[in-house]
Amino acid sequence: MRPAAVRNTTLAMAAEQAGAPLKAMHIELAPLADDQVEIAVEACGICHSDLSMLHNHWGASQYPLVPGHEIVGRITALGSAARGLSVGQRVGLGWVSSSCQHCAQCLGGDQNLCSRNEATIVGRSGGFASHVRCQAMWAIPLPEELDPLAAGPLFCGGLTVFNPLVQFGISPLARVGVIGIGGLGHLAIQFAAKWGCHVTAFSSSADKEAEAKSLGAHDFVSSTDPEVLAALETRFDLILSTVNQELPWHAYLALLAPKGRLHVVGAVLKPLSVGVFDLLPGQKSVSASPVGGPQATRQMLEFCARHGISAQVERFKLSDANAALAHLESGRARYRIVLENDLAA
C-alpha cells in the first residue's frame, strides 16, 4: 500500500525573520516528489547550526525558516520511486535531505560530499514541524533498541563525530583525543571508547571530568593548562576537535603521534595556522569533514544499538521551542536538547 501524499502544508514552529522568535504556523509544501518520503515528526533535536540558520549567520537562510535537522518520526507517505521503506516505519533524518545520485560522490558512496546536496533546513522546511520530507535514501530506519525521543541528535551531531572513525579507518588500537565535551564531544567519547580506542577528553570545564569518564573516557585533561598539554606530546593518533573556537593548533599538533591526524568538525571561522614543520617530521595531517552518508548512518545506529550508546538529552515540547533555543544559547544544555512534537498535524 502506497498512500498518496494528500498533505500540502506542515504545521511548524517558524521564524519570520532573522532573530525573530518562532511561532506556530502552517507552511506550504510542494507536491511530494517521486523519490521522497514524508515523515510525521515525533521528536527533533536542536543543533548549533539551527541557531546559525535562525540568525542567518551563513547568509543562506530563507524565511519563514523552520529549523530542525535531527529528526525522528514515522513515514506517512512514499513517492512512487521511493525504495526500501514502508509507511509507518520509524526513521531518522539529519542535515542532508537529498543528493544528486549521479555524481562521482553519490555513485561512490560518499553522498554526504555531493556538491548538489540539499540541506534539510536550507530553502526548505525542517523538523520543528508536524511533517517533513526528504529523499528516501536519507530517511534512515531507526533500530528498535534506540529511544525515539533521544535518538534525534545521532543524525547530525552523532554522525559528524562517528563518520571520521569510519572514513579514516581508525584502529581500535588508536589513542583518541576529543576536544570539547558538549553535544558532539559527549557522543565522540562514547563512540571512540566502544570502538576499542583509548580515549582522552580535553575540556576547559574541569567539572566535566566525572561525566567524561562515565561516558567512557580513560583520561581527562584540562585543556587550559599548557604544561598539562606539553606532557602529552606525541601521544595521540587522532584528535577530534568539536569546538567552534580557535585553539592553540601548534600545541595540539605537537600532541599527535607520528602519522597522527588533527580532525576538525567544529565550525571554526578563523583559518588554522599550520606550520609545515608541525606536520612534516611526523607525517601528520590536518583535516575536517561534514556529516556522513546514509550507509555510515546505518552503521552508526547499529553500533549505538549494540553498545547502548545514546545522546544525553534534555527534553522540551516543540511548542516551547523558544525556551529550548534560549537554553541552548545560554550554554547550559547538557548535552543535547530534543523537542517532543506536541503540535497538532
Add this chain to the structure above:
Amino acid sequence: MRPAAVRNTTLAMAAEQAGAPLKAMHIELAPLADDQVEIAVEACGICHSDLSMLHNHWGASQYPLVPGHEIVGRITALGSAARGLSVGQRVGLGWVSSSCQHCAQCLGGDQNLCSRNEATIVGRSGGFASHVRCQAMWAIPLPEELDPLAAGPLFCGGLTVFNPLVQFGISPLARVGVIGIGGLGHLAIQFAAKWGCHVTAFSSSADKEAEAKSLGAHDFVSSTDPEVLAALETRFDLILSTVNQELPWHAYLALLAPKGRLHVVGAVLKPLSVGVFDLLPGQKSVSASPVGGPQATRQMLEFCARHGISAQVERFKLSDANAALAHLESGRARYRIVLENDLAA
C-alpha cells in the same frame, strides 16, 4: 669474510664555517660501530638541504661540515652486527643514517619517523667524501639496472616524493597534481605517471611544459594564472607541493576533489593558512612528510628499475663541489646535480 674497518679518517670536501667554501681535508672517523657499514663513495647528489646545512639555516650545523646525503657507493667494511649486506655490494644512502630500532615507529616499519633518527650530515660526515658510514639498514642495495652515477638523487629527493604514494595508498585511478618541476617535482611526475595516475604539472615556468610532458605529465598548468587554477576546481585527489615558498593555499585546496589531500614536501617556513571551510565540506586533508623508510626505499628502487625512472642529472667532479653548489644556488640546475668522486681515499 668481514674485513675489519681499518680506516679512521675520510677525505672530504668540508666547510670550516657557515658559508665558507668547501676544501679537501681529512676528517676523523669514530671506530666503526657494530651495526654500521662503511661505504666507499662513488657519487653523491646535491640537495637544497645541503645548502641549508652549509649556511646553518636550521641552527643544527657543526663544522667542519661535510655535506652530501644522496650517496651511492660500495661497501668496504661491515660491523659485527650488520646484517644482509656484503663487502663490495653497491648501495645508496640518503638523509637518515641511523634510527633507534626500538621505538614504536622503528618496530612498526616507520623508521623514517623515529624521533631519535640520526641524519647523515647532522653532527657527522656526509657523502662529499671518500667514505661514509651508516647503520646497516639504511644502506639500501642498488638494483643493477640503475646507473650509479645518476641514482643518488633518488635516496633523498626521490624518496621524499615517492613515499607519499605509498603512505597514503594512492590509487592508480587518482588525479595527481605536482607543484614545482625541479629536483623533486621532475621525479614526482615520473613516479605518479608510472603509478598509473593522471598527472598534472604546475609550474611558474612556462618553458617547462615540454619537459614535464616528456616526463609523463598529461597536463601542464601555468601556476601563476588564477583563472587557469579556478577552472581546475575539485579535480585532484592528491596535490604534491615540492616548492619551498608560500603558495595561495586557499586556491589550491579548492582544486582538490572531495577526500583530496594537499601534501607538502617543500620546506615552507611560513605557516599555511588553512580555513576549516576549505576542508570541511569536501572532507579534505593537509599534510606533510619527510623522507621514507628503508622498505619504501627498496620499493622505490625496484619501481625505478621496472619503469626506467631516473633523475635527470648534471655531473660535476666532487673536487669541483664549490662550482656545483654555485650552479645549484643560481637556480639553473636541471634538475639534480651529482658529484662524481674523484678524491683519492
